[in-house]
Amino acid sequence: LLLGFASALGACPTLPSKKEEYEVGFLCQAVCVPCFLCTLVFMRDVQQIFKHAVLDVFLDVTCINQTSDTTKKQGIDKLGAFLAHSDTMVVLYTDVYLERLWTVYEVASFLALHKIEDLVVLPVFMSRIFYFAVMACWIRFIGFVPVDFDHKLTGWEVILVEGAFMLVVTIFFRNWACDKQKMLKTIVEFSICHCQCKHDGDKTMVFRDISRLMKAMQVVDQTSSVSDGLKAFDSLVRDVLPTVFNSALGRLTFAYKHLAIVAILLHGAHAVDAEAGRPMDRLTLIRFLETVWRGLFQFPLLMGLLEMVVSCNLGWSRLQSACWVIFVSLLGTGAICALRLINEMEESDAVILLIAMNLVGPILLISVFGKNVFGKGVGYYLTPPTVCAPRPSVETE
Numbered sequence: 001l002l003l004g005f006a007s008a009l010g011a012c013p014t015l016p017s018k019k020e021e022y023e024v025g026f027l028c029q030a031v032c033v034p035c036f037l038c039t040l041v042f043m044r045d046v047q048q049i050f051k052h053a054v055l056d057v058f059l060d061v062t063c064i065n066q067t068s069d070t071t072k073k074q075g076i077d078k079l080g081a082f083l084a085h086s087d088t089m090v091v092l093y094t095d096v097y098l099e100r101l102w103t104v105y106e107v108a109s110f111l112a113l114h115k116i117e118d119l120v121v122l123p124v125f126m127s128r129i130f131y132f133a134v135m136a137c138w139i140r141f142i143g144f145v146p147v148d149f150d151h152k153l154t155g156w157e158v159i160l161v162e163g164a165f166m167l168v169v170t171i172f173f174r175n176w177a178c179d180k181q182k183m184l185k186t187i188v189e190f191s192i193c194h195c196q197c198k199h200d201g202d203k204t205m206v207f208r209d210i211s212r213l214m215k216a217m218q219v220v221d222q223t224s225s226v227s228d229g230l231k232a233f234d235s236l237v238r239d240v241l242p243t244v245f246n247s248a249l250g251r252l253t254f255a256y257k258h259l260a261i262v263a264i265l266l267h268g269a270h271a272v273d274a275e276a277g278r279p280m281d282r283l284t285l286i287r288f289l290e291t292v293w294r295g296l297f298q299f300p301l302l303m304g305l306l307e308m309v310v311s312c313n314l315g316w317s318r319l320q321s322a323c324w325v326i327f328v329s330l331l332g333t334g335a336i337c338a339l340r341l342i343n344e345m346e347e348s349d350a351v352i353l354l355i356a357m358n359l360v361g362p363i364l365l366i367s368v369f370g371k372n373v374f375g376k377g378v379g380y381y382l383t384p385p386t387v388c389a390p391r392p393s394v395e396t397e
Helices: 002-008 027-049 069-077 079-084 101-113 124-150 155-188 201-216 226-249 256-274 285-310 318-344 347-369 378-382
Strands: 089-093 119-123
Touching: 027 124, 027 256, 069 079, 069 201, 079 101, 079 201, 089 101, 101 119, 101 201, 101 226, 119 124, 119 226, 124 155, 124 256, 155 226, 155 285, 155 318, 201 226, 256 285, 285 318, 285 347, 318 347
Parallel strands: 089 119
Antiparallel strands: none
16 A cells, blocks of 8 residues: 555656556555565564563473473373363364374363364465465466556457466365365274374373273273273264364365455555556546455455365266366356456446445355354354353373
8 A cells, every 4th residue: 555655646666558548556566465475474573572462382292301201201191181271272283193193192182171162273284375375366466567568468368367377276176175085084084093103102101091081081981991992082083073174174275364365465456556657536436346346255255166166076087077177267267257347348337336246245255155254243242151061070190
């Protein structure tokens, strides 16, 4: 916004464009995403300078002594107490998470003492996916900047560019849907006997604690053997973890707020650059309505619908899946090209259509992203808190 106002005041360079009547800027589109990513990466470091609150965090590998066997055993024996006194557990999920004995034991023990809502699952690769998606969208936007200065794209050129972008997006969503299916299959086939442990001597200790946990939860009888406790633990993991991971991963890869932030950032920067050389008294309402529609509704809806459609029929063969991906990408390309026809309409008709689309947008968002797309709502804060049953006590030596 500051660069846009600076361009409007003549402080930043503008160039003549083949698409617009007035000169347009380019700095906002060039620097918006790098500034945004730098903010994401370094914001925590800035917050550390102005500390407002301190959180107590228990990280087993650092909080349990790893050098002294005696102290280490005491820490392991009290692991249940640490979990019981923790408000939230954050799982940094990777492909090997469910193959490690300690991590599975900790997450299952936490769920035995807390509600499912207290467990937060953060797949490590999601951060890389988000950064890649932001950079891909940014490259697509800035790729049009030099083109706009030379000539106006023809219809076929727009179709080719948008089609290539849609194809990359649909391939990613299809592969990610297959990966999620494999992940849930791993949970369903889980067995603690197949888990790995860095020190084989710890297995006996963990198996013993798991058996005690199952007895304390009254899942098995007090006279049950360790093997019976392990079987009960396997059933607990298979029953509970799929629900937790489905809830954590969600039906869609990205939440609406993440897609809206990226879309507002990119489309907002494009709109500011497009209006940079226009006199302040000649600013148009259609540009504002179009930016609102594309930022708040069009991009999130398109991404959400693409993922929902392309994630169907995951059991198809490779040839069938490839044909389905191409078909879905063509649908997405057609939708974008059809929405571009708004620019060819009369200004009065385009304004009326954009107002109607912005009014219908929230309804479409709720149908795609769910009723909590805009947050928990006022009713959540007006509802009196429910009283939970007391947690089961877990005895540890």
